Amino acid sequence: MHIGRLLARAPKHHSVALTTTAELADCFASKSEGVRAVIDAVRAACGRSRLVVYSTDQGGSFVDGTAARSNPIPIAAANWLALANWAAGQWRPSDGLMIDLGSTTTDIIWLRNSRAAPLGTTDAQRLASGELVYTGLLRTPVAAIASKLASGGKLRRVAAEWFAHAADAHVILRSLPEGTCYETADGRPADWGHAKARLARSLCLDAGDLSDSQAELLAGEVVRWQCRAIEDGIAQVASNSLAPIRQVIVSGAGWRLAKQAVQNVLPSAAVASIAGVLGEPACRCAAAVAVAALASPIGDGA
Amino acid sequence: MHIGRLLARAPKHHSVALTTTAELADCFASKSEGVRAVIDAVRAACGRSRLVVYSTDQGGSFVDGTAARSNPIPIAAANWLALANWAAGQWRPSDGLMIDLGSTTTDIIWLRNSRAAPLGTTDAQRLASGELVYTGLLRTPVAAIASKLASGGKLRRVAAEWFAHAADAHVILRSLPEGTCYETADGRPADWGHAKARLARSLCLDAGDLSDSQAELLAGEVVRWQCRAIEDGIAQVASNSLAPIRQVIVSGAGWRLAKQAVQNVLPSAAVASIAGVLGEPACRCAAAVAVAALASPIGDGA
Known part of the structure; x- marks a missing residue:
């Protein structure tokens, strides 16, 4: 129903291009079940528009809904490949990387001779190859980012609870504006003071136990651990290239952090x-923009 | 109301001894607010029974409800000290450790000259001293236990979601019986097959992508990371002792894992x-047993 309302508000169109990311949600017993559920929901909402679904098959291609349902695994979370193929077509690097740092995950894709050159195609393969680093600007729990954090001259273990998220650290550092829409761990507002209280609670501290500058130091350390995880992925993916990586394209809500990680690992690239080319809003949903752009030649050009 | 029903079913008694652990829940703005809310709820349920509350003040002591409300921080999560003091009185080691590995956390307390010798008193201090390691048999998210896990010849990053918990790994290894009461991440049953599916999802895999023996290897690796975190805490606490640690007392639902960690770090201890002395049920709630035992001399002896 919600998808139908969105499509009704969309510009006039004859076809809808789809890439899915919801299939891993644990309400689905398997990824195949999840992909089929998403396709069915979108197909029901599409009405008479033609549906094309992005697949990792053949290096990245569109298939119709029926074909997608019958072979769902190449459909599961293929958005990164659409983005990498589109970026390769725009920037045409001989050896490059496409890095998309979103709310939840970071995709790092090797571009070679102006084409995406993925090492893995499924999320599980990409968790091994370094192409999928499960850290993002908003939703990553602090307990999954670092097991120890320094505070007040001591290195403390982090409470393994969902007391705070990456977004809280970014709000404290003002790299994310207060009031950004994200689900806070305690249901309290996404403002500086409450973000500080949540981060303090990660170390079993009350907000009053930390000065504002101690909270900033702590938040900076959380983000450095995120940056290190991304650097680890970048180094692993880049190690496949025999030639130096000369061009990196970054996108997503966390493109600035992605850029920082690149500068730490590949200082000469x-x-x-994408924010500089298409603006911040398109940069935050770059994979969707890429799917639409790739679909246009075979769609209605609307 | 629920506390009142429990007390109504308890043996005849004139006093109630309390130690709290709920004050860190993020429904409370601060630990002080949480401690007062717990005390008020128990006081309302106590009726005419006398309430005594365990405090970390004076090396561990009981205070009445009014004193506890007016100085709440020494009341917050003092259960570990009651357990350590009680164990020190029972075993009387010259240099020892009390280790309680529960559903969520592990407490590691130095015992010296037959007394508890805590290095920190608050949870925040104890996260720094190694006395509180936030890992447990049931509730710890796999993403907070390990950032990478080996599977099928590859080291894969772990998805930073609450897809699986420590309990799933222990069910797979059969160190926890199927059907043990714990909140599963997907709301599905706590049985072997569903635990395998949840653990697979932590690596963005479907259950069908892993053989049963691969799932067992993966679960074993999760538990080894838990064991390493506990060993790290043991080594840090034991480093305060100038004499070798000769006696370790273990308790909690995870006492076997605690014993394994001790044998890895302190092989001569x-x-x-406590399961061997008081049986498994009392061992699982050893801190509560200890609070009751310590309170008896000043209570009614019931």
């Missing part, structure tokens, strides 16, 4: 942000 | 389990 040129970094271009 | 004797290990006694």
Whole structure:
């Protein structure tokens, strides 16, 4: 129903291009079940529009809904490949990387001879290859980012609870504006003071136990651990290239952090942000923009 | 109301001894607010029974409800000290450790000259001293236990979601019986097959992508990471002792894992389990048993 309302508000169109990411949600017993549920929901909402679904088959291609339902695994979370193929077509690097740092995960894809050159195709393969690093600007629990954090001259273990998320650290550092829409761990507002209280609770501290500058130091350390995880992925993916990586394209809500990680690992690479080309809103949903752009030649051009 | 029903079913008694652990829940803005809310709820349920509350003040002591409300921080999560003091009185080691590995956390307390010798008193201090390691048999998210796990010849990053908990790994290894009461991440049953599916999902795999023996290897690796975290805490606490640690007392639902960690770090120490003395049910709630035992001399002896 919700998808139908969105499509009704969309510009006039004859076809809908789809890429899915919801199939891993644990309400589905398997990824195949999840992919089929998403396709069915979108197909029901599409009405008379033609549905094309992005697949990792053949290096990235569109298939119709029926074909997608019958072979669902190449449909599962294929958005990263659409983005990498689109970026490869725009920037045409001989050896490059496409890095998309979103709310939850970071995709790091090797571009070679102006084409996406993925090492893995499924999320599970990409968790091994370094192409999928499960850290993002908003939703990553602090307990999954670092097991120890320094505070007040001591290195403390982190409470393994969902007391705070990456977003709280970014709000404290003002790299994310207060009031950004994210689900807070305690249901309290996404403002500086409450973000500080949540981060303090990660170390079993009350908000009053930390000065504001101690909270900033702590938040900075959380983000450095995120950056290190991304650097680890970048180094692993880049190690496949025999030639130096000369061009990196970054996107997603966390493109600035992605750029920082690149500069730490590949200081001689040129970094271009999709935000600089298409603006911040398109940069935050770059994979969707890429799917739409790739679909246009075979769609209605609307 | 629920506390009142429990007390109504309890044996005849004139006093109630309390130690709290709920004050860190994020429904409370601060630990002080949480401690007062717990005390008020128990006081309302106590009726005419006398309430005594365990405090970390004076090396561990009981205070009445009014005193506890006016100085709440020494009341917050003092259960570990009651247990350590009680164990020190029972075993009387010259240099020992009390280790309680529960559903959520592990407490590691130095015993010296037959007394508890805590290095920190608050949870925050104890996260720094190694006395509180936030890992447990049931509730710890797999993403907070390990950032990478080996599977099928590859080291894969772990998805930073609450897809699986420590309990799933222990069910797979049969160190926890199927059907043990714990909140599963997907709301599905706590049986072997569903635990395998949840653990697989932590690596973005479907259950069908892993053989049963691969699931067992993976679960074993999760538990080894837990064991390493506990060993790290043991080594840190034991480093305060100038004399070798000769006696370790273990308790909690995870006492066997605690024993394993001790044997890895302190192979010459004797290990006694509270399960061997008081039985498994009392061992699982050893801190509560200890609070009751310590309160008896000043209570009614019921």
